[in-house]
Amino acid sequence: MLSERRLEVLRAIVQDYVGTEEPVGSKALTERHSLGVSPATVRNDMAVLEEEGYIAQPHTSAGRIPTDKGYRLFVDKLAGVKPMTPPERRAIQNFLDGAVDLDDVVARTVRLLAQLTRQVAVVQYPSLTRSTVRHVELLSMAPARLMLVLITDTGRVEQRMVDCPAPFGETSLADLRARLNSRVVGRRFTDVPQLVQDLPEAFENEDRGTVSTVLSTLLETLVEETEERLMIGGTANLTRFAHDFPLTIRPVLEALEEQVVLLKLLGEAKDPGMTVRIGHEIAHEGLNSTSVVSVGYGSGGEAVAKLGVVGPTRMDYPGTMGAVRAVARYVGQILAES
Amino acid sequence: MLSERRLEVLRAIVQDYVGTEEPVGSKALTERHSLGVSPATVRNDMAVLEEEGYIAQPHTSAGRIPTDKGYRLFVDKLAGVKPMTPPERRAIQNFLDGAVDLDDVVARTVRLLAQLTRQVAVVQYPSLTRSTVRHVELLSMAPARLMLVLITDTGRVEQRMVDCPAPFGETSLADLRARLNSRVVGRRFTDVPQLVQDLPEAFENEDRGTVSTVLSTLLETLVEETEERLMIGGTANLTRFAHDFPLTIRPVLEALEEQVVLLKLLGEAKDPGMTVRIGHEIAHEGLNSTSVVSVGYGSGGEAVAKLGVVGPTRMDYPGTMGAVRAVARYVGQILAES
DNA sequence: CCTGGCACTCACTGTGCGCGAGTGCCAGCC
């Protein structure tokens, strides 16, 4: 176990390094922080911290920088979550109010988060698996062609064309629409399959084929769209620390375009509260020199999706966590209202 | 007017520079191309080309690189559009087939285009202004709350909540739905306002308020969504020529995030066929060292939106133009089928 | 009008050197 003062030294190193982006030495540390001890003592502490793997030197005769393990300790034990100031809160609310639809909410959230944290923002669309059905609509496009429209409680809309095996009358259509809605409205998407299982039996022989087709399209939609979508913004912020890793920026951009990677990353964070993953804790290679701060958000008490930011491991964790948490809360409120 | 050989020299310079990314000198030129003349002659030609502003030297005693004006001449007079090879065509078709909805078509197109050209791809969603109405749906959410769903012929779906001034019965709802659809289905979005203008008069006094509210929401949607959305991909490709402008990559990324800029850029290209804008021909400052190749695409003969790529002015114009044109054609086919 | 020759320019590369921040270690002090 590290002594109180050594932890304090680690905290000082992290803070200084995040601020200056340069390896921090013992002398500078004692000058910028009132640790009450001399540089020589700090050097001894640094030696211990280095032995334990919390800090490292880029090369001999240079200052120290925190390792992933060092950041981990800092986040877990040394740093709190910096709350937003009232003006910031107002700015967030103003920015998010006035969104017209779900796409707009997500788009605004991404921009806001990127701006607040000056990093890359990622916002997942509310997942269908945890959503409930608000309405299912069936429209006749042609004698044997229907359009299926699915509306979720979070305002998401999905539609599919359905080619029917046989013409389908208006009355049958109205019947199916009514039966379908009475069964699934307000229910969770995951429950839908068993709720509609026996629906074809309620119809005349000639219509059963079409009903089955519609149902299987509906179920397909549920499966396909369960793989969530997400929106990314603020990639220009990557260039802010590009001088740090001018070559590492490409794998990061590539990873960001591989939405699968990010979705997996967000999905892995089991804790519905805040999750911070640092450097090599992230399995994907391209993101080994980045950290991801994510948190769940939702319209009710329940989280329906995640949002977060991707930045260099050398980031302002307290500030970033504060911004992410605050934005998630307000987005939740907005979704609950609509 | 430049002589035939001088044009040939310019073409050789552009081709070599695009290939090697390095200023090209007179000796190297004569070695790599069979121009039939000596380096000294080429030097004289180069001096003329430089005087006319088609090429420039980064510094004295270095080779020449084409200027924006040089690329312009190359594109207009010297370069054709390189057609895709049959295997490439098949690959395009395979990649685009199997898209399940409009979002998917756009997403696949972006990825495909980015991969083919190894540059940044931009695809505009089919614009509402040139689309026609496939269906308008009204759903009752609560006694005084409706959901308006708008479906376009290109498969785009927009929805809005409508808060009614007074409760609205199911029969009135069905009536409004029927009247609305009979008037606007198959019509262009731009014609909708005058088509529904007198609709409230057909209803009872008590319902007129609601009908008006619905209509104004519909019209609002048309206006709001006329500002088109777009999808961007392949930003990781920016790093391929980042060594060229490691500092210029940031304004480019910023410009790409400002979708307004890109939309304006795409909108400016009046020619429904291929448009190439080179370097300083682009008004936006951040894109001054890039070129944009764009083309309209559409489900029928008519272009409903644009797609294209953003890359360095030093790009393979014939190849890029070929890829952009081919992709636009196939996307048009896909849209026509759905 | 083209060509070979020639002197000139200048970015680029590698080397050597001094500077200084930062370290590790040690002896002494509390």
Next chain:
DNA sequence: GGCTGGCACTCGCGCACAGTGAGTGCCAGG
């Protein structure tokens, strides 16, 4: 035992400097 001041050492960084070579402009001759 822990803290401190002192001191020698390391080594990355920046700078000056010279050598190299690709490329140029110009000119006289074919």
